Amino acid sequence: MQSNTENIQKMRKKSMSGISCNTCENAKCLMKKNIASKIVLDFSYEKTDINCKKGQQFIMEGAPVNGLFFILKGKVKVFRTGINGREQIVRFAKEGEIIGHRGFGTEEYYSISAVALENTTLCYFSKNLLQYALKEDASFTYDLMLFYANELNKSEAKVKSISQMTVRERVIDTLLYVNRKFGQLNGYINLQLSRKEYADYAGTTEEQVIRILSVLKKENLVIAKGKRIGIPDVKLLKREISEHNFYLDT
Amino acid sequence: MQSNTENIQKMRKKSMSGISCNTCENAKCLMKKNIASKIVLDFSYEKTDINCKKGQQFIMEGAPVNGLFFILKGKVKVFRTGINGREQIVRFAKEGEIIGHRGFGTEEYYSISAVALENTTLCYFSKNLLQYALKEDASFTYDLMLFYANELNKSEAKVKSISQMTVRERVIDTLLYVNRKFGQLNGYINLQLSRKEYADYAGTTEEQVIRILSVLKKENLVIAKGKRIGIPDVKLLKREISEHNFYLDT
DNA sequence: AAAAAAGGCTGCATAAATGCAGCCTTTTCA
DNA sequence: TGAAAAGGCTGCATTTATGCAGCCTTTTTT
16 A cells, blocks of 8 residues: 555566657547647657556555556556445546546545556656646646546446446446447457456445346346356347436446 | 526526625635636626525526536535436535536536525626636636546545445435535534435435434434434544545545 | 424335355366 | 366345335424
């Protein structure tokens, strides 16, 4: 739970592959979107690339906030330790997404942990430099503000879903979320998660997820072979929750 | 659920008392904090004062977003319609706070409703003018960004609380939240809410709140006379949840 | 002050969710 | 390839939460 600065130092050395934001292909990345700005362009050269192996943790809950990560390539799980040490997954992220932004605001310490779900490359920006760029470029700041505004909307949609949907609905919602974000590969969701991880996202227990998944299988709403889970008909599955829940899109 | 523009037009006429942000006493208000900036100062003259009587609704869920409200004086309840028409209270707000900011981001329509809990005066800023000011003044935008970042942290703390605390803990958490925000008056919380409203905030039912309140009364953790609820010893009550929940401060 | 309405309370039946325990299946690694 | 480990599955007992119904109390209205 202490500073993970040393860790990051080590990781940094491993790679300076130096993919510039200029030539980066993540069109949805906030940096890329604002690269036309001189301030952002200059700032983008200050980034450090960090390689993480599958399973490696690069943010520790409770460690001081030093900067911001963008995912250049890979998949990440963001979680925090809840009551009784129960793990709560806040979200999953893929290339182009920001990690560690919750450390802004008044917080001095990360309120979440982040771990790579597969080999992942991160772009790291120091907090000081970022703050400088933000105070200079209102348009860039405005974009980041909009990002936060949208994250807030999503988070509140989640409050609504957790407090008013049944466990079954929440599990379905989780399946749809992961499927939407990572897409399908050979008919299966392009990310393998354990039942426990689904539970930690849906806010329930492993057993409950298992039970519900096996029912969904029998109803032919999902297919599952071990950790591989597929959704043959997204619309059909969506219908299971959308009856009372129109605009849920976490 | 349709546009409430006409409504607002009507309300506007009622008052042009014209309290300038310059002389306003809400030191915590985002406008006031940034009033040193010429851009913000100029912008602040564009505000309209709106008077709302107790019980009056000034934002309707689903109506198009036209602007932003700040509370000059009074108390407000922010809520949305959940599953089965069940009301979900998102938060309570008092003077200096922003209402309707969730309408920024990608949203074109308000995702929440807002109603005055007592006679309330609002400062209204049009969205267009605000956007202009934001794009001009990076420091102002940065402040609003931080505000969103903090709101996000709070919202996620709420996700955690709802998904991992028991109903009893959530009710206690709600009591502490309302007490913290509105303070005490003559030994009672300075805001009278119905059991139903406590339930809609805590994400449970009216009966559950009633049951838990009467237990808490027997345990001398709260006092209650009708709608008046008091917390004799905040620390003691806090202890009921803080055992497994250290940093919850929604 | 009396009547009406709104809000609050409680017991009971039911439903939903959980935790445990034992067993089965898939994956990993030597 | 075979053993060990990790992950997945299911029935059962228990806990937690809910909804209903009837009654009581407080507040508001006339």
